[in-house]
Amino acid sequence: MDIDWEAYGWERLADGVGRRRLPGWDATVGLVVGTKAVLLYDTGSTLAEGAELRAQIAALTDGRRVTHIALSHPHFDHVFGTAAFAGAEVFGAVGVDELLGRARDREDLRRDAMVQGVDERAATEAADVLVAPRHVVSGEWTLDLGGRQVLLANVGPGHTGHDLALCVPGEREVVFCGDLVEESGEPQAGPDAIPSRWPDALDRLLSLGGEEALYVPGHGAVVDATFVRRQREELARRFSVA
Secondary structure: OOHHHHHOOEEEEEEEEEEEEOOOOEEEEEEEEEEOOOEEEEEOOOOOHHHHHHHHHHHHHOOOOOOEEOOOOOHHHHHHOOOHHOEEEEEEEHHHHHHHHHHHHHHHHHHHHOOOOOOHHHHHHHHHOOOOOOEEEEEEEEOOOOOOEEEEOOOOOOOOOOOOOEEEEEOEEEEEEEEEOOOOOOOOOOOOOOOOHHHHHHHHHHHHHHHOOOOEEEEEOOOHHHHHHHHHHHHHHHHHOO
16 A cells, blocks of 8 residues: 655554654554545544644545544543544544533543643634544454454553554554553553553553554554553552552
């Protein structure tokens, strides 16, 4: 599959698989292109960022549109661009649908976005049209994108109560981890984190991907299993988890 990823600031990870590190919070979005469908993992921090991603993906794929979206977890820098992708089927870990559908939780996300530096108008606009997942994953869910299958896995809780990973089989498996793994800084544990379960979530990631996989953090450079295992041990010590 001949895609010129670098021309648009994306990083090629495998045939038909790429990611982009977005400006601002260094959040990752991932893209998997099949013969029949296109899946986007996370959508950016504003509607404008989502619209920019939509245009880039169309350019990368000769005019194709995103048909499926998987949301790694319910934080503004990963979900606020979703409404820019009209008609896409949206997936999330079980419970994300309820959280993103509640007015008080959308307001919390809006306020957090503003605290982190998003313009008030942009934060309000994104919160007002925030898209909750129609499809919720309680265990694992296989999607056929045409010529390739991918696995959505509810591996949390950990970073939040609703952490969804994306596994893309291939010559070297690619595992999109969301913020369960961070490379460009220490993993962030906010008020919705469940630290006591976080090391177990990383064990599940490692069991899905194995030793040879590429692990794509929610923030930062692509890492290997050794890095994920080391971060797992650091989190266990940090949160006094046996």
